[in-house]
Amino acid sequence: MNAITQHRSVRKYSQKPVSDELLNQVLHAGTRASTTGNMQVYSMVVTRDTEVKEQLAPSHFNQPMVKEAPVVITFCADFNRFNKWCLQRDAEPGYDNFLSFMTAAIDALLVAQNVCIAAEDNKLGICYLGTTTYMADKIIDTLNLPAGVVPVTTVTLGYPAEEPPLTDRLPMEAVVHYEKYKEYTSEDIDRLYAEKEGLEENLQFVKENNKTSLAQVFTDVRYKKADNLQFSGNLLKVLEKQGFMNQ
Amino acid sequence: MNAITQHRSVRKYSQKPVSDELLNQVLHAGTRASTTGNMQVYSMVVTRDTEVKEQLAPSHFNQPMVKEAPVVITFCADFNRFNKWCLQRDAEPGYDNFLSFMTAAIDALLVAQNVCIAAEDNKLGICYLGTTTYMADKIIDTLNLPAGVVPVTTVTLGYPAEEPPLTDRLPMEAVVHYEKYKEYTSEDIDRLYAEKEGLEENLQFVKENNKTSLAQVFTDVRYKKADNLQFSGNLLKVLEKQGFMNQ
Numbered sequence: 001m002n003a004i005t006q007h008r009s010v011r012k013y014s015q016k017p018v019s020d021e022l023l024n025q026v027l028h029a030g031t032r033a034s035t036t037g038n039m040q041v042y043s044m045v046v047t048r049d050t051e052v053k054e055q056l057a058p059s060h061f062n063q064p065m066v067k068e069a070p071v072v073i074t075f076c077a078d079f080n081r082f083n084k085w086c087l088q089r090d091a092e093p094g095y096d097n098f099l100s101f102m103t104a105a106i107d108a109l110l111v112a113q114n115v116c117i118a119a120e121d122n123k124l125g126i127c128y129l130g131t132t133t134y135m136a137d138k139i140i141d142t143l144n145l146p147a148g149v150v151p152v153t154t155v156t157l158g159y160p161a162e163e164p165p166l167t168d169r170l171p172m173e174a175v176v177h178y179e180k181y182k183e184y185t186s187e188d189i190d191r192l193y194a195e196k197e198g199l200e201e202n203l204q205f206v207k208e209n210n211k212t213s214l215a216q217v218f219t220d221v222r223y224k225k226a227d228n229l230q231f232s233g234n235l236l237k238v239l240e241k242q243g244f245m246n247q
Numbered sequence: 248m249n250a251i252t253q254h255r256s257v258r259k260y261s262q263k264p265v266s267d268e269l270l271n272q273v274l275h276a277g278t279r280a281s282t283t284g285n286m287q288v289y290s291m292v293v294t295r296d297t298e299v300k301e302q303l304a305p306s307h308f309n310q311p312m313v314k315e316a317p318v319v320i321t322f323c324a325d326f327n328r329f330n331k332w333c334l335q336r337d338a339e340p341g342y343d344n345f346l347s348f349m350t351a352a353i354d355a356l357l358v359a360q361n362v363c364i365a366a367e368d369n370k371l372g373i374c375y376l377g378t379t380t381y382m383a384d385k386i387i388d389t390l391n392l393p394a395g396v397v398p399v400t401t402v403t404l405g406y407p408a409e410e411p412p413l414t415d416r417l418p419m420e421a422v423v424h425y426e427k428y429k430e431y432t433s434e435d436i437d438r439l440y441a442e443k444e445g446l447e448e449n450l451q452f453v454k455e456n457n458k459t460s461l462a463q464v465f466t467d468v469r470y471k472k473a474d475n476l477q478f479s480g481n482l483l484k485v486l487e488k489q490g491f492m493n494q
Contacts, residue, residue: 089463
């Protein structure tokens with residue numbers, strides 16, 4: 001539980017190497033996650049080689065932790081292995097569609113979170129890279145991912161060289177609904193975001209970016225519509241190319 | 248770590264109620280998960296009312312644990328709350344696209360796995376319901392999910408009334424690749440699936456279903472192409488209707 005409640009994203013890593021034994025233990029924790037039908041339709045690509053990390057870095061907007069972390073793990077939705085098994089066993093796989101992609105992506109993400117918690121429970125630090133879905137096409141090229149395989153998230157991992165504070169969260173009532181979904185009134189929104197908007201670092205963030213609200217920092221600077229649309233088009237093309245959009 | 252490595256899906260629950268305090272603790276663990284930009288674009292809908300559980304049951308193919316588990320949690324990709332916040336703060340949200348759906352789905356899934364591990368660490372049992380993505384349209388109706396919200400997975404939760412054995416997993420080398428993806432040879436596939444195919448329960452499964460291979464039980468009985476295609480169409484329509492396919 002402590003590993004979960006004390007989670008912070010770690011972006012600076014010490015040079016202390018992660019032993020094979022510890023890495024295996026953490027990866028093994030990943031494999032114990034629930035997967036649909038116990039099909040295990042995911043893969044973990046573990047990158048430690050400096051050269052391969054350098055090849056991956058541009059796909060993650062050159063965030064320094066990709067090169068600096070001793071271990072980079074790319075979690076992939078993977079029906080390739082399962083499809084090959086089916087074909088070798090006189091079985092016709094029907095997993096070239098969007099539902100199957102979602103099934104495999106869900107597998108990969110539950111595995112990723114197991115790996116992260118196991119890592120943190122062993123004093124390692126982790127950071128998720130959301131860039132994976134933005135640049136899936138480039139990552140596919142770099143890691144030689146065949147048809148049936150799509151990267152969905154990436155985690156950097158190593159011993160922490162920083163101890164960042166816990167980050168803020170919305171109040172529980174913002175994210176939990178009882179029985180059915182309760183739509184938010186404008187008063188609810190004001191109340192639920194008040195603490196976040198009032199944090200010194202966020203006020204500073206608004207000022208630095210010459211905006212009038214924190215929300216504008218998200219919409220106009222960090223996660224812009226034009227970028228989202230471009231990455232959406234890329235990602236849908238990737239699903240098509242990797243064989244998940246057949247009808 | 249024990250909660251992770253000892254995970255088994257629990258489908259039979261005792262009548263012992265889950266206290267509000269414990270439930271809150273488990274949900275709080277969910278909120279500590281990493282989310283993209285700390286946007287927390289997910290919601291957890293916690294259903295305990297018998298009548299609402301009965302309404303949800305058909306969407307989960309009437310699997311008995313939906314009615315029998317004391318708690319059912321539907322984890323949703325949710326940009327609705329964030330969009331409302333943006334609009335109230337003179338910010339134009341650009342999150343009506345496929346990338347934003349994936350971002351929110353990833354948030355929801357990491358939160359779900361935190362909840363499950365925290366639950367298991369507190370002696371509760373959990374089971375994931377893969378049916379959520381199959382029947383998202385029905386779940387949206389039942390739980391009154393507005394535009395911007397799509398259910399991605401569901402977990403049933405309660406004190407276990409069974410202690411199932413650990414289920415099998417493929418060998419680590421089946422799911423872990425080093426540096427880059429290593430394509431499987433036909434010999435690899437034979438070796439990696441040999442143990443799974445040789446398990447007494449799986450041999451029995453093949454026999455009961457009058458099949459010649461375990462793979463055929465998946466392709467012809469459990470996860471059939473025709474069903475997958477139908478559910479894919481439904482799910483893409485749901486994404487469109489909930490406002491995640493604008494271009």
